Amino acid sequence: MDNTFFETKNLHRFFGGLHAVNNVSVKVPQGQIKAVIGPNGAGKTTFFNLIAGTLWPQEGEILFRGKKITAQKPHVVAGLGIARTFQTTRLFGQMTILENIMVGRHLRMRSGFLACMLNLPQTWSQDRESKARALAILRDFGLLECAHETASNLPFGRQRLVEIARSLATEPALLLLDEPAAGLNIYETKELAELILKIRDQGITCLVVEHDMSLVMNISDEVIVLDQGVKIAEGPPRTIQRDPEVIRIYLGDDHAQNIES
């Protein structure tokens, strides 16, 4: 068996005539932070959606812990241990922070419709445990004091944190973060970097789509560059920074030539 933790093989996704993801093959070893960068419209979020099951690829394979997970529904993918956050935070606005996190515990709950309606002892003992776990997660994130706050009342930076906390509540092995630093100020971004490193140290592999280059270069073990759906470079941050092709797509031909000469 292939011992690669997570792998995509020759993924293709078209939207009409647009080749949004073109033959993308990526390997992510366990315990790494891998960043996916690229200009706007490079297909980064589409690539994420293909992994999370929101979109299905027309061609190619996705393997997770040696198992094929191509074209599975999002809740199945989540059940296998892949959690995600969204580019624009998608909290359950009318629910409290605690309830948001507890929805993240849904996968670990075993009682069905009937057991819930009858409020059987196993249901409420599970519920109590889920609440305790959610509170523990909030404590880790320093969000305990706003546990009973309605999610939509929280400032933006905090909503981001809650979304990450919520996805961690599913106990994932692989976490997909879609532009976690978008809209954060430099202090919040620094805290975010520490948080992502801490998540990695807990043994959770991270795949991060990000525009903030300082964040990407600081935390990631490896970087993938996508442009117009094609993977054009892959390697450690230092190599990527000097890659003429990457510089060309970001800054234009002139800069690339200057650096090469």
Place this chain on the structure above:
Amino acid sequence: MGFRKYIPVIVTALMVVGLQIVLSLTGATYYLTQITMSAYYALVVIGLCLLMGYAGQVSLGHAGFFAIGGYTSAVLTTCNLIAYRDNSLIAWCGSLGLVTQWTDIYGKDILSFSPWAALAAALLLTSLIAVLIGVSIIHLKGHYLAMATLGFGLIIYRIVLGAQIFGQADGISNVPPFGLFDGLQVNGRLPFRTQNYYIAWVMVITTMMLAINLIDSHIGRALRSIHQNEEAAHSLGVNTYRCKLFTFVLSALIAAAGGIFLTHYNGSIGPSEVTVMKSIRYVAIVAVGGMANLWGALFMGILLNFLSLRGVFGSYDDAVFGAILIGIMLLAPQGLLRKPDFRAVLSFLSKRSHG
């Protein structure tokens, strides 16, 4: 969690008993009949509240499910099988207690399915139809789901109106009472009035308990999360399709139960129960009740149906409910009796009294 959520249940139960005592002391027991009927209609509203308010799925076809329950029960308990008495299948059903012999008001002997057997068949048929309809339409969103359920309601209405077996425009009358246990029966006749008031309320309060437990559980949270952001809920491992389908079927079953009991109580059911305006009425009541507010839905379900049954709205009955729906959508699209509003009013009042 905790038992605080059951306090309103106890308060409601006490109010129900108190109301009955007050009405019997003042000699106004005739109100009990309409309250009993309202309680059965309120069942439909509770089920629809779970579906609409919590899971966020509109249904403009709930009168259809009410009718499937009521009509199935009515057909099975009134069909006269006396000619087939010697048929081995009927005899076998008789030995299982599924058919009973009784005498209708004209003194005619009737051999028909027992109400319990009819109830089981009606609930089974409802779940079957709800699953079939749900599987095909529950992935639709917003207006599309509303249109699809509206179509379902219209189909049921035309079937009821057109089919001989459902009595066409006359409906089915002569439905026998439903003997639940010794001495207890769902029966609209005068001596059974108080008894039936309590039977209806036991049904309502039991359904409320089940509904409260459900929305307080992880499935309830999952339903609300689907309502607020389906994609995020899905990505967290919530099987959104199954949750929505189960809630749809559950709410259809509750509506059917209301239909079954009210049909036995009234002794009849007619096509007026199946009109689209009835479905719209249920939606309007859930909206006035505050959408995701079971107690608001119950309160409004009892109040508005009671007023309607008392004839307060006169011949403008349907117009009133239509107007209520439009008014809510324009002025308070989140619903009227909302919990956050109550909290805001309470905190405002407490500030006033302190300051």
